[in-house]
Amino acid sequence: MPAGLLASALLVAATPALADRAPKGIAAVPPQCLDMAAVEWQVPADALRLILAVEQGTPGACSANSNGTKDCGPGQINSIWFPVIAAGRVPPEVVQQALTFDPCYNIRVTAWILRREIDAVGWENFWTAVGNYHSRTPEFHARYLRRVIEAAKSLSSQPK
Template sequence: MAGELASGPSDARVAMVTECIKAAATAHRLPPGVLMILLNVEGGKLGRVSQNTNDTVDIGPMQINQIWIPAVARHWRAGAAATRDALLNSFCANVEAGAWILRTGIDEARGDFWEGVAFYHSHSPEHKATYLRAVLRQVVKLQDVVARNTGPRPVAAAGG
């Protein structure tokens, strides 16, 4: 068991997560990387809810606020209870809902990508700014990881 934990997620799990992110991104015309960044910023976990100070909860990996349940249920043509259960227990459903909410925000912002990303979190100016700073920190962190893992690239010799 300890070796299993140390080795990280299984190839099958990585493939499932990757496919869910790609499918949600494609369906909602989003770069898959932005969903990965939001997953990291939100920091939610499958099967868990997070209590907010305004007496609502955020659900699952993309931290879908419970106020979205009726709209997501209509989007999925499902009941509210089934929608909440899917958001809580299905990674793919949670990411699809998050992607749909993000696309809704970008559309509301008349195509302004970063305003739409901010709307994913809040419409309040101070909360939007704080959220965008968190997103930017995550982008920088991921760039650092990529740079460390790829290292310097060889430069091709001039003339061939």
């Protein structure tokens, strides 16, 4: 994990925002943050929008999963990533706080995870990478991709 992302985590951890009526999903992330994350990690901005539309996460909130993990912020970053992102340089709790309360940091990590998945399977398997963002378990992967397709249909039918 690059030092810039880690520095962002430390800054946010020091000044968390309140999440009481925070917008969800795409609306939770400032467009300039999404665009910058897409450029930084060289992933399609529209793919990030689809992930946010499906995940529907809220800044300031984490959701508990049945397997004991939790998903945080707009991109619903799973807690299995916290120690990977922290990489021994900061406590995973600092990363969790940053991912939970800073939507710009959250979308940067969302883009980073998507980039890792693209690198693992190649651009020719882009949609596999998008499904892997959520899960590599075939059942959950397939269900997630169906939700991504529905989100794409919904977003494409909205007036601009």
